Amino acid sequence: MTALDDTTALAPPPLRRNRDFLLLWSGNWLQFFGSRMSNACYPLLALQISGGSAQAVGLASAAAVLPQAVVQVPAGVLVDRWDRLAVMRWCASGRVLVLGAVGATLALGVLGMELLLGLIAVEVSLAIIASLAERAAVRTVVPGEQLPAALSQNEARGRIAGLLGGPAGTVLYTWTRWSPFLAATLGAMIAAVNLRSIRSDLSTQTPRQRRPIHRDLADALHWLRGQRALRAMLAVVTAATALLQVVLQGLVVILVKEQSLPEATLGLVLGISGCGGLLGALTARWFMARLPLSVLLIGGLGVWAALMNAMAWATGPIQLGILFALMNIIGAVFGVATGVYQVAITPQHLQGRGAALSGLVVSLGATGGAFAAGKLLETYHGLLSLLVASGLMAVIAAVAALIPAVRKARIPDATARFGGSPHP
Template structure:
């Protein structure tokens, strides 16, 4: 047997935990995501605690969220067009420069709202490029039989970053107002170094084509996703469920407040809920080996229908946290199932665009849901709003059960 054949067999037998390049990518992207979350937490604190107005904080928050609407689709096309590793490196460099600008301004004693808005917009924009490039790159860094496990670990990492980032950002801000942004800058540096150490290519070899048209490329990604019956249906159902969860999130805050609870109790709910998301991501592989994507989507809609009205049972933060954990756990499993399904069937050269379209559709309802939830709670009260939310979620569950498109998702996920 030749040395090459021996090497190939050793690579095939190597577990994912021994995959050096995936581990570097996983750690680097995790540090980058944590830094992003730390900075995102610190932006509103900086404005409000350093003499800014509520309207100024709103402007900074708007600038941070705007990329989700403006950048998703062109970012997906760019990730498929350009070298993904270089895209991620440029993202780390750009975000690092933005954070350096904020740190410098604060050390000089200046609080410029336009600068904070620009930094928040840049940070949010490059994070979209970064996430899309990393998700599209994973299937090229791991072996096909390890893809589900790799994406499960990525989902757990994302849940953990969200869970740890908020309290860490708040704690660092309490020490020094500029410290969260410096930590975010350091995280980008670590992520960049990890990317430079990876040997594996992030995409398959592309054939050189003539002049490219951004609109045509985005349209091609949208058309590809539209023709995938299961993904089209699943993403639509998730978008509908996000409307409900905006209502439940605001309802939990209102329940705590109306029962003389404290921000600390709300933090307990958030932490317990976040732990549920991590648990769902870590256990997602177990479900993927036993259930098809269609059964996971149907099961998620059904379980959510049962959990949503239970929010009215008790104002106890532990109970509310447990319900939030259940919702987040199911959400992490369903996100993983959809992600694995897309990664397996989508061509490599279409990955970025497909993921960006799916993200835009599924999360694009969050803003609408927040506005609708606030209006409903103000005019229909807590019980009425949760009742409508439960009815809408039940409708989604019925659609999932009866939909031939949802039932078509029978491809094995492992």
């Protein structure tokens, strides 16, 4: 056998032939799809139950982001300890019960706002834990040199789920209120079965290696304190995420309440915007190869500000959908670029905690933004609220450009960094 033959024999199979990655990818795609369906319907459901209150839409949105502030950190610590495959299986089973409860209580006419908010919080909590477990597991089932491609495919998976799930959920909702939650329940059931076919060992530590939770968390905090660029970017992204809540809630309020359009119109807007997100995910590696992370971040925030201003003056759902699609292109590129950056600089044994701490910081912005957006839309309605958010987004872009750590941020060479074994 020649040296070339040896190299070929040792080369890892492409992702399309990596059985465990495909099972992981497809199983979680079904859950993403169900989440997109249910998340698209929660604001509509809150608007219906409350009798048309924009503040209720804000409460439903807050219930969907609040668990990220509460659950992220303990979930990250435990994901770095537990068998990540078992975690994903239990989360899928739990989502079957929660989504089934939403559909059943809605069909029986006994679903109130308090119960709805509680069920939203539980479902989102399970999704957060499963997402952290999967993100850490990818590093085990995928060779290091294929990591950027795997994360790009994961981002594209989420965008495809958003492209199809949002419109599908709203269409089912207009047909029968409980049907999107039944469909999401079936998806979670299939995902739970699918995950049981994965063969890779995704356990992390033996019991004798485990330490008190606060010590594990202290290690992650100590590591994060040493990442100046990551800390600066987290602050910028957190503020921008808070302002995006105005756009997300504003679409519901503007289309359904202020313009009195059918609820299915929201599905049309989400479908158009989902095409933008998918395009962004598929082209993210192209942008990353040509533009530094700092340009993607600062320039993207500036474009977001301009697009949010344009949305305030949009006259119909098609225009809103196109503008939101352009925002989603930028958001998808952010998702891939920041995901690769985060995984590339984080040690394997800190993957769960590192992602959890970063997610916690961003979720605090989303939680505060969800509450504030509901109040803002209730007081000033859609147009003025979007104009205020647009101006603040422009300020964030300017501030980001003044931070040296953000201007100098670059994505590490993932191939060189992860060229070895996926295990620590």
